[in-house]
Amino acid sequence: MSTPQSPVSFYGATTHLPHAQENQSREHQRVRAEETKANTARRTCPHCRTDAGYVIPPSLGMCVPCAYPEP
Ligand SMILES: [Zn+2]
Known part of the structure; x- marks a missing residue:
């Protein structure tokens, strides 16, 4: 006699990081200011x-005006 094993699936564990983009844009802003x-x-x-x-x-x-001064 064998017991049927039901496969366990882990669907639904989707990962999305909305805050990562926010931090990146803030860092980007700081870099832009430095630039x-x-x-x-x-x-x-x-x-x-x-x-x-x-x-x-x-x-x-x-x-350019300093390098080539108008006569
Ligand atoms: Zn100049």
């Missing part, structure tokens, strides 16, 4: 000390 600060430093011309509005080209080492 903005770093970019501001890279956009500042060391010659005239003004924010050029773009990253100072390393080849020039200064903003």
